[in-house]
Amino acid sequence: MTVRNRGALAAMAAGAAALTLAGVVACGSEPAEDVGGDEVTALASATPTPAPAATGGGSVPVNPGTLPAGSEIVPPVKLSIPPIRVTATVNPVGVNERTDEFEVPPSVDQVGWYRYGPGLETDAGSVVIAGHVDSAEQGKGAFFRLRELRQGDKLTATGSDGRERSYRVVAREEYRKSKIPLERYFARDGKPRLTLITCGGPFDAKTRSYRDNIVITAVPA
């Protein structure tokens, strides 16, 4: 075996190693497949209300024109997701005035409940809780492992009334942020459900943002 040949063989070995490593990384980076999309669509389709007048005999409601009172909403205060070992404080949040985006709590170990939507008391619509997957300064967030959830996994949300409510995961979906049908996840009609949102997919180091949103949909268990 010549010296030249040995060099060539070493190059081949290095090449093979490089290819294998790149391949392993690529495969490891494959996002988990979406599951339960149909169920989410079914949950979101509004509960049909009988068409007034056309059905005949429906009486028209008469209400006192009093000023609207505050409705009784039960905000979630604690979220517990045993399969991914998450217990997080839930804060009521709104939208960022400047960006019009969901105001995810800056502290990554806490998550935010969309206070304009339904609370845990609701019998219709989507209760939305969003949290950081991670942050550049603070590291891993409460929802770092959210995408590992599977259909059937159980989680618990505790309301400000102290009552625990159990939910069962029915769907895990990943969308490009530019394509996500947010109105479906922020709906106030349809079946009652809990929607958990975080970031995922490829990370753009320049803009320091993820391309996708991971969305978990759970129903009362």
Next chain:
Amino acid sequence: MQYAMFRRVAAGGAVAALTFAGVGAATMSPAYAASSKVSVVHGIPDTPVDVYVNGEKTLNNFKPGDVAGPLTLPEGEYDIALTKPGEAIDKAILKVDDAAVPGGANISLAAHLSADGNPQITPFVNDVSKVGAGKARLIVRHTAAAPAVDVRAGGKPVFEDLTNPKEAKADVAAGSVKADVVLAGTDTVAIGPADLNLKEGTATIVYAIGSAEAKNLSVVAQTITGLHSAPGGVPSGTGGQAGTGVDTWWYVLAGAGVLLLVGGGARVAATARAGRR
């Protein structure tokens, strides 16, 4: 033009029972697509009425301060009459013939006093366009026998110089606000103050009603829900530790691997051939 036909069915003894029965759903369906939602607001103090639509009694003993509806009415023209409860339609205290109801709109018919104190009916088209996330729509309608007013929220005028029968509106941050109505340009409070709970994604319509002279100015409120929008996005990660995409450098590495393999292979083959010679 398809006219709506309504028939009153058993009121069942309920005092304020209003029953709108479609006569033949099939005959209504062609116009159904162009139907409008119509609410009726009673803003004439001390005057309960029966409401007739196209000669049929549709609202029985409708009380001041109440809001009826929404009814779904096909596009068309309607004759509306108000009588004292139980009185015949020919003794109507207020009558509007051929009131146009456009298709696909959300309308409020307000029975109220004019600026000089005469009963009248004013149709308002309600702005039911979506409000931005975190916002609520406030609509104020001057339907009282009173001069021009300003509406203040938290002590600051938000609507100024509003006159009967006009409206003013704005999309504002959702939440609770203390509001009052003052005579335009003054601090003389005409109505309120009252706490207004402006719920996100709704329109709150406040009607100033009554008469300044009779000292019975007050408000009637109507709420329209379902106008919410989703937030613009959910930004929830800046770290990159959970990135699932394959970084460009891995492609470079794979490419280099291929080059090394092919190059090394060619060299080995070449030396093997040279060795055989």
